[in-house]
Amino acid sequence: MSEKNFQIKFKLSPSSLNLMKDCSRCFWLDKHGVWKRPSGIFPSLPSGMDRILKEHFDKFRDKDQLPHELCETNECSGMKLFGDKDLLNTWRNNFNGISWTDSKGNELRGAVDNILVKGNKLIVLDYKTRGYPLKEDTAEHYRQQQNIYNFLLRKNGYETEDYFFLLFYVPKEVTLTGEVLFDTTLVKMDVDITMAEKIWEEALKLLNSECPKEGCEWCQKI
Numbered sequence: 413m414s415e416k417n418f419q420i421k422f423k424l425s426p427s428s429l430n431l432m433k434d435c436s437r438c439f440w441l442d443k444h445g446v447w448k449r450p451s452g453i454f455p456s457l458p459s460g461m462d463r464i465l466k467e468h469f470d471k472f473r474d475k476d477q478l479p480h481e482l483c484e485t486n487e488c489s490g491m492k493l494f495g496d497k498d499l500l501n502t503w504r505n506n507f508n509g510i511s512w513t514d515s516k517g518n519e520l521r522g523a524v525d526n527i528l529v530k531g532n533k534l535i536v537l538d539y540k541t542r543g544y545p546l547k548e549d550t551a552e553h554y555r556q557q558q559n560i561y562n563f564l565l566r567k568n569g570y571e572t573e574d575y576f577f578l579l580f581y582v583p584k585e586v587t588l589t590g591e592v593l594f595d596t597t598l599v600k601m602d603v604d605i606t607m608a609e610k611i612w613e614e615a616l617k618l619l620n621s622e623c624p625k626e627g628c629e630w631c632q633k634i
Contacts, residue, residue: 420444421517422619425509426557429611433556436618437627441634443619449630461541461581462525466504469493469526481579481596482528488577488598491535494527503527512567518616522561528577536561536576543583551578551599556611558601563608574603 422443431449432439441447472479473493482488494500502508509523528535536558542550558576565572578599585593618624627634 420619421519422616423519423521424612424615425520426522426560429556429560429615432611432615432618435628435631437624438631439615440618440623441631444623446623447631447634458541462539465539465581466525470497473497482598484596485598487600488528491528491530494529494534500527510561510564510568512564520560520564520612522557522564524561530573533571533573534565535573536565537579538577539579539581541581545582545595546580546597546599550580551601554578555601555604556607559604559608560611562603563605563612566605572603575600576603577601 424443428439428443431442435449438449442449469479473495476492478488478491478493482491503510503524504526506523509521511519511521513519524536525539526537528537538554538558538561540554558578562572562576578601580597580599581594582597583592584595587593626632
């Protein structure tokens with residue numbers, strides 16, 4: 413486990429890079445195929461919300477319109493939803509997504525929710541569902557993920573704006589007839605490609621080094 417192996421080609425994603433931030437040893441063990449951190453039961457509601465939100469936005473895309481959630485402010489003025497259905501479906505797919513492979517065969521891959529277009533530039537739009545109203549730092553938790561999406565798009569030859577959008581859905585109330593109503597908040601954040609490049613380089617440097625000795629409660633006994 414301590415031997416260096418510079419021949420391995422690694423496949424990384426925003427979620428695996430988040431694991432590296434949480435515990436570098438868990439990350440190393442996972443990507444070297446030694447051990448994988450156990451995962452808890454994942455609730456199905458977020459996946460269901462993700463599916464119906466994509467269907468909701470696709471209906472407006474097919475009518476060449478923006479949904480009400482994006483029209484409440486002027487932030488999306490002059491924009492439209494990405495019109496290439498087949499390509500967007502690929503970019504959304506967790507098994508395909510937007511991918512890029514470096515000169516050594518290491519791959520980075522991520523799956524977006526949606527894309528807006530302004531002129532000849534793309535803007536990443538991600539849906540987020542929460543049980544509680546946003547806190548001051550809520551959107552910040554997603555910055556690395558969105559920077560990576562923009563990094564991948566640019567590596568694939570697309571121009572992106574220097575910002576991205578997070579669209580939060582928070583349950584508000586249940587009507588007398590049983591419908592659940594949501595409040596929406598659109599958050600605009602700056603893109604930092606340098607941050608994405610840095611975390612990519614740090615990950616590969618770590619993986620091509622010896623396994624970290626210090627770990628967390630999950631991996632320390634491995």
